[in-house]
Amino acid sequence: MTFRLFSPLAFALLAVSGAPALAELASLGDEALSDISGQGGIYLSGDISINEMGGPVENSYFGRCEDADKKCGARFAYQLKEGGGWMVLDEIRGNFSFEGLTLRVRHVDSGFGGDGELFDSDVLELGxxxxxxxxxVRFKIGASSTPRPTDPGFQQTDIFSVEMQGAVVMEGNLLVFPTGQP
Structure with a gap:
């Protein structure tokens, strides 16, 4: 059964109506859960602005961008293997908006020129x-000795820089395949 609320006013009236909540949380056993079906995953919507080009410089959380030679923007660092170096997206700036971005696990057992049948495993799907x-948007992709520039022994090699003027619209699915076994 699906319920749809067509009016924000109706929702507001329901929320402030003062009707007592009669529902109670209860745990479900294996038998009760076997009768329930659903779909797992995450659905995200949002708008993120990080030191937009031409925007105000007052946002010092991600660094002040007044000086063109000074680093500013967000940083995303990830380590590919334990004890290895760090790959970074650095000096991320711009506006990112999305509605309905999904994250789920998908089973691949066909397609991909016959390789899907051989693969026959789960992948991470970003919708x-x-x-x-x-x-x-602008950002740099680099290799770093540490996750943070403030860590002792920090050294970074920028591999390349990306700058996109204007708007880019994306659609489709991004599949992340695992490689090798731990």
Whole structure:
């Protein structure tokens, strides 16, 4: 059974009506759970602005961008293997908006020129609906000795820089395949 609420006013009236909540949380056993079906995953919507180009410089959380030679923007660091170096997306700036971005596990057992049948395993699927937009974005991809520039012994090699003026709209699915066994 599906319920849809068509009016924000109706929701507001329901919320402030003062009707007592009669529902109670209860745990379900294996037998009760076997009769329930659903779909796992995450559905995200949002709008993120990080030191937009041409924007105000007052946002010092990600660094002040007044000086063109000074680093500013967000940083995303990930380590590919324990004890290895760090790959970084650095000096991320711009506006990112998305509605309905999904994250789920998908089983691949066909397609991919016959390789899907041989693979026969789960992959991570990032769903990109047609409302994913990037506006005036720039970032650098690099290799770093540490996750943070403030850590002792920090050294970073920038591999390349990306700058996109205007809007980019993306759609489709991004599949992340595991490689090798731990």
């Amino acid at each position: 990109l609906p047609n409302t994913v937009r990037f506006n005036d």
